[in-house]
Amino acid sequence: MATTASKLPKVAKGKKQEDVGQIPQWKLMVRRFSQSKLSVGALFVLGVMYVIMIFSDFLAPYPHDVLDSNNAFAPPTQIVWGPEGPGIYGLKQELDMERFQWIYTPDPSVIYPIRFFVQGHEYYFLGLFPSRLHLFGVEAPPEANARVFLWGADKEGRDLFSRVLKGSQISLTLGFFGVFLFVVIGSIVGTASGYFGGALDNLIQRLIELIRSFPDLPLYMALAAALPLNVPITVRYFLITVIIALVGWTGLAREVRGKVLAFRSADYTAAAIAAGASHWHIITRHLMPNAMSHIVVVGMLSIPGAIGLETALSFLGLGILPPAVSWGILLRDAQSVQAVVTYPWLLIPVILLIITVMSFNLLGDGVRDAVDPYA
Amino acid sequence: MINFIARRVVNMFFLLIVVSFVGFWIIQLPPGSILDVQIQRLRMQGGNIPESMIQALRDRYGVDDPFYIQYWKWVSRSLQGDFGTSFETDQKVAERIYNRLGFSVTLSVIALVFTWLVSIPIGVYSATHRYTWPDYIITFIQFLGLSIPGFLLALILLITASRLWDQPIGGLFSPQYADAPWSIAKVLDFLRHVWIAIVVLAIGATAGLTRVMRANLLDVLNMQYIQTARAKGLKESTVIWKHAVRNAIHPLVMALGTLLPALVVGETLIAIILSLPTIGPLYLDALRSQDMYLAGTILVMLSALLLIGNLLADLLLAWVDPRVRLE
Numbered sequence: 005m006a007t008t009a010s011k012l013p014k015v016a017k018g019k020k021q022e023d024v025g026q027i028p029q030w031k032l033m034v035r036r037f038s039q040s041k042l043s044v045g046a047l048f049v050l051g052v053m054y055v056i057m058i059f060s061d062f063l064a065p066y067p068h069d070v071l072d073s074n075n076a077f078a079p080p081t082q083i084v085w086g087p088e089g090p091g092i093y094g095l096k097q098e099l100d101m102e103r104f105q106w107i108y109t110p111d112p113s114v115i116y117p118i119r120f121f122v123q124g125h126e127y128y129f130l131g132l133f134p135s136r137l138h139l140f141g142v143e144a145p146p147e148a149n150a151r152v153f154l155w156g157a158d159k160e161g162r163d164l165f166s167r168v169l170k171g172s173q174i175s176l177t178l179g180f181f182g183v184f185l186f187v188v189i190g191s192i193v194g195t196a197s198g199y200f201g202g203a204l205d206n207l208i209q210r211l212i213e214l215i216r217s218f219p220d221l222p223l224y225m226a227l228a229a230a231l232p233l234n235v236p237i238t239v240r241y242f243l244i245t246v247i248i249a250l251v252g253w254t255g256l257a258r259e260v261r262g263k264v265l266a267f268r269s270a271d272y273t274a275a276a277i278a279a280g281a282s283h284w285h286i287i288t289r290h291l292m293p294n295a296m297s298h299i300v301v302v303g304m305l306s307i308p309g310a311i312g313l314e315t316a317l318s319f320l321g322l323g324i325l326p327p328a329v330s331w332g333i334l335l336r337d338a339q340s341v342q343a344v345v346t347y348p349w350l351l352i353p354v355i356l357l358i359i360t361v362m363s364f365n366l367l368g369d370g371v372r373d374a375v376d377p378y379a
Numbered sequence: 380m381i382n383f384i385a386r387r388v389v390n391m392f393f394l395l396i397v398v399s400f401v402g403f404w405i406i407q408l409p410p411g412s413i414l415d416v417q418i419q420r421l422r423m424q425g426g427n428i429p430e431s432m433i434q435a436l437r438d439r440y441g442v443d444d445p446f447y448i449q450y451w452k453w454v455s456r457s458l459q460g461d462f463g464t465s466f467e468t469d470q471k472v473a474e475r476i477y478n479r480l481g482f483s484v485t486l487s488v489i490a491l492v493f494t495w496l497v498s499i500p501i502g503v504y505s506a507t508h509r510y511t512w513p514d515y516i517i518t519f520i521q522f523l524g525l526s527i528p529g530f531l532l533a534l535i536l537l538i539t540a541s542r543l544w545d546q547p548i549g550g551l552f553s554p555q556y557a558d559a560p561w562s563i564a565k566v567l568d569f570l571r572h573v574w575i576a577i578v579v580l581a582i583g584a585t586a587g588l589t590r591v592m593r594a595n596l597l598d599v600l601n602m603q604y605i606q607t608a609r610a611k612g613l614k615e616s617t618v619i620w621k622h623a624v625r626n627a628i629h630p631l632v633m634a635l636g637t638l639l640p641a642l643v644v645g646e647t648l649i650a651i652i653l654s655l656p657t658i659g660p661l662y663l664d665a666l667r668s669q670d671m672y673l674a675g676t677i678l679v680m681l682s683a684l685l686l687i688g689n690l691l692a693d694l695l696l697a698w699v700d701p702r703v704r705l706e
Binding site: 213214221232322339357362 | 398648
């Protein structure tokens with residue numbers, strides 16, 4: 005928010021301004037950004053989330069898609085201290101005929117120890133290196149019903165902790181790439197439109213007008229519904245990214261066009277033209293650097309919306325499809341009020357999603373204030 | 380002014396034609412149609428179906444026609460008020476849509492009124508009490524309202540409400556009121572069912588408008604005529620409400636046109652979560668079952684609503700601010 009900066013006491017502001025002319029601009033930006041404590045906090049939270057996402061397969065004790073009817077809706081496992089360090093009890097599953105719910109009672113006779121750096125299911129670290137190493141796992145014979153559910157299990161007995169980790173690989177990246185793609189398209193098209201003008205500009209503006217005549221969410225839904233269903237998850241991931249970009253670039257392109265139009269009539273551009281500079285030189289040397297801060301800010305502020313959009317589409321059954329998992333898929337389980345009231349841990353993905361979206365908003369605000377450090 | 384209106388209306392009309400064409404094209408993109416599903420179902424029920432019957436069905440729905448003929452059939456019938464028969468239920472598309480569109484617009488209008496009633500006074504308070512604790516709290520709540528996606532908020536409110544008290548889930552009325560004539564009790568029952576939707580719809584818009592109101596009023600309060608008004612010895616409340624707010628409210632008038640369609644659209648997701656029988660869930664079902672006439676009609680209708688809203692906003696702006704007309 006613009007207010008974050010103006011809230012600062014006047015004295016501190018005056019003091020900072022003494023050396024403004026002497027230090028490079030990027031240092032001023034970093035300084036202004038770090039003045040906003042909330043934005044720095046948000047950056048830290050997001051940093052932690054993304055590091056966890058990178059190591060998610062290593063941190064997840066179980067595969068995200070293995071069904072286990074013996075543990076449907078099993079509550080978060082209680083960790084106990086046994087003779088060999090931390091461990092868990094086995095669970096006994098009973099059906100409460102009255103309320104028709106599964107009831108789990110821990111069996112304290114045996115403690116199954118939790119081991120660290122164990123071998124488990126195979127995964128590809130960063131999608132490249134095969135590995136079986138996991139941070140932790142329970143050592144138990146196959147016949148014992150002893151699995152560790154840090155955040156409980158869903159209705160198919162799948163470990164929610166592992167599913168949230170796996171889902172972050174899609175939810176934390178898809179919106180990001182979608183925004184990256186539309187920032188690239190929007191800047192190129194907007195610059196071309198503003199710089200060359202004429203028929204090209206007219207054509208592009210009509211196209212933007214057409215796309216913006218559709219209400220956005222229904223348009224996203226219609227496009228997502230048109231995607232082929234029987235494709236691998238990576239292809240679908242890519243297609244959804246493209247959809248986000250296809251609709252999203254229009255706003256940015258308009259703003260960039262406006263900026264470029266203004267810069268184009270500036271004296272330095274006229275001087276460059278008079279000196280015989282090529283179009284390419286003028287665009288990359290004079291127009292783009294000036295518009296860049298604006299482009300970065302719009303991009304940053306669009307990320308939370310794009311993440312929310314992916315979640316919404318997956319939630320509606322039009323985005324990422326099971327058996328692949330994203331946070332939107334996990335929200336589907338939290339849709340039923342009865343289920344959530346009985347099994348509150350199903351809400352964990354919702355909370356994580358809100359934290360992510362808010363952190364991106366705060367970060368975007370900080371960046372917006374920081375790109376104009378002279379203000 | 381008439382010239383301006385005429386130009387805008389003609390422009391909108393052309394845009395609407397192109398939008399309907401593109402919209403219909405997107406909707407019919409996925410291969411297959413709901414007819415395949417229906418034939419499948421008939422086969423399961425009745426064993427073998429004669430080829431002639433399938434062909435008759437295909438002809439009736441025009442499944443084999445090329446795209447432009449399908450489009451032309453759909454448009455020419457729509458213009459006569461006949462939006463076709465939905466594949467899925469054999470009901471008239473128009474009936475299904477109007478029922479639900481009515482509720483959608485009702486909800487959105489209530490949310491709109493709510494937004495205005497809340498955001499103007501709060502925006503004014505926030506601007507006149509800048510950098511005080513209430514202002515910080517208002518700013519913070521605004522931030523929450525803008526940054527939490529509406530459907531997550533709806534989910535949380537619904538769960539909280541159903542935990543704390545007996546919150547009815549889904550539907551617009553309790554069974555005993557469903558067919559009853561309108562009365563105070565029925566209106567209250569209606570509000571009890573839809574308050575979450577209204578609050579969630581209004582909260583994002585309110586947060587945005589409050590912020591705009593605050594920023595505008597702060598600009599206006601620096602103007603010289605405000606100083607003059609104070610120097611004349613006018614009461615502070617007169618200065619604020621008569622001189623300042625009137626000049627700061629223009630963008631809010633403008634927002635009126637864009638807000639209504641935005642609310643109707645925003646309601647899509649929220650209605651699905653709260654299982655309210657409005658246009659959103661119908662659209663989702665139509666998309667999923669590839670009921671292309673129904674989905675296409677809804678998409679184009681929502682676009683038309685958006686275009687008309689934008690037009691209204693432009694006209695209002697031209698009326699409020701004469702400078703716009705000259706461009």
